[in-house]
Amino acid sequence: PMHRYNVNAFELFHLPIPKKGIVVGILGRNGIGKSTALNILSGNHLPNLGHYHQPPTQESIEKQFSNTIIGDYLKQLYKKEIKISFKPQRIELLPKLFQGKVKDLIKKVDEKNISKLLIDELELNNILERNIADLSGGELQRLAILACCVKKADFYFFDEPASFLDVTSRIKAAKIIKSLANENTSVMVVEHDLATLDYISDEIQIIYGHEGVFGIVSQSKSVRRGINEYLDGFLPDDNIRFRNYSIKFFDSLEKKRISKEILFEFDELEKSYKDFKLKVNPGNIRKGEVLAVMGENGLGKTTFLKLLANLETPDKGNSPKKKVAYKTQYPSSDVDGTVMQWIAKTTKEFTSGWYQQNIIEKLGLLRLLNNKISELSGGELQKVYIAITLSQEADVYAFDEPSAFIDVEDRLKIAEVIKEFMTRKEKAAIVVDHDVQFVDYIADSILVFEGIPGKEGHVYGPCDKEEGMNRVLKLLDITYRKDKQTNRPRINKPGSQLDSEQRALGKYYYTK
Secondary structure, eight states: OOEEOSTTSOEEESOOOOOBTOEEEEEEOTTSSHHHHHHHHTTSSOOOTTOTTSOOOHHHHHHHTTTSHHHHHHHHHHTTOOOEEEEOSOGGGHHHHOOSBHHHHHHHHOSSSOHHHHHHHTTOGGGTTSBGGGOOHHHHHHHHHHHHHTSOOSEEEEESTTTTOOHHHHHHHHHHHHHTOBTTBEEEEEOSOHHHHHHHOSEEEEEEEETTTEEEEEEEEOHHHHHHHHHHTEETTTTEEOSSSOOOOOOTTSOOOOOSSEEEEEOOEEEEOSSOEEEEOOEEEETTOEEEEEOOTTSSHHHHHHHHTTSSOOSBSOOOSSOEEEEOSSOOOOOOSBHHHHHHHHOGGGGSHHHIIIIIITTTOGGGTTSBGGGOOHHHHHHHHHHHHHTSOOSEEEEESTTTTOOHHHHHHHHHHHHHHHHHHTOEEEEEOOOHHHHHHHOSEEEEEEEETTTEEEEEEEEEHHHHHHHHHHHHTOOEEEOTTTOOEEEOOTTSHHHHHHHHHTOOSOOO
């Protein structure tokens, strides 16, 4: 092993290899060793080579890996000849690390005098005077990406840069991150959004194994091949089947049967703030239906959910009378006790066989039940909050970006859990998310948010999924296709033959 934490504790085999001029994409489940690898590559951890009881010295590590690429890298790292810049996963912690205005943080970290250009590219001009504590998830993410990019470094590491970003911002951020790779610098990106990882990476390295037990880093692969082998669960070069099933994407345009009975209605709603105004058309949701909400950041999607959940009071229109359970955009770990204690306190169904099988097991929470909430990772915390939301007695369940920090396998499981819950309980769900693949899989209908980000938002719909997805992608000026081998959604390169053909047909959403 490259590193082992303790007796019978997690161990990591091999390391991803940084390559100059290349963006290496890292793909793997949560709890599989991606953070451990980062800590070793950034110098925060000395790899103990499995000798947790008697850690080796830097010199012995260099000797162990002499005449290898990773050995040369570690040697330069330990001699402080390599400078690291990395964007962490938990961007919601940024306000705790730096208090003050956005412009003050940018001025403090800009070592390359390129912040003005990136401020324009990432559309941060309108938040420069705001306090960091007041920023939304998408704004915090774009600021964190900028802060990482403006530092002079030899190695740039980005941990889930797509979380909380809308599709357009994901592409802009991907282009900026990709531009960092040159003959003097290496870039490594951990990302669960396959469309973004596909777009940003030059090579893929897969980390496979068993969550919380061990992780093994694969050989480098081409992007398409690497992602498709990961979905298949079999690595031919290593002759390893690391998952006993393939992740498949079926025809998501096939409509499920939904009750005609309306469960929930909302009025025409308006809400105004100092610099922003939201107007929402009246609408309704039927029993068993999942309504997805899409659109750029800063158009009022979170405000809309809070109005429905009675967490905000509308200036015009009446708040819904039915109970709405709301999962916040930012799950907080400031909760006392264990996962089991919190869920058991929330629902009487905790001990029932159906709840254990369809919520606890399918969300992968069995191994976390005795863990403290305060010690959970971002992905683990997200799944616990989804379970807590589904544990409440309500008519409608509202989820604000449930795919953030969640790995590929669990994204589809979460979608399945939410869909099955609504069908079985004859409830309805409203889901705000930016992962096209996730929305494609979970949605029955779509509400499209339009307007001017940060100034005014209004909605189109609800409408059926095909019309809604096509409208969103046209607004974002992006076309999608389906991979011929796996059926997964992929972003077309601007100006490519398929991109041009789909635009000519007005089919921004993939055609069958």
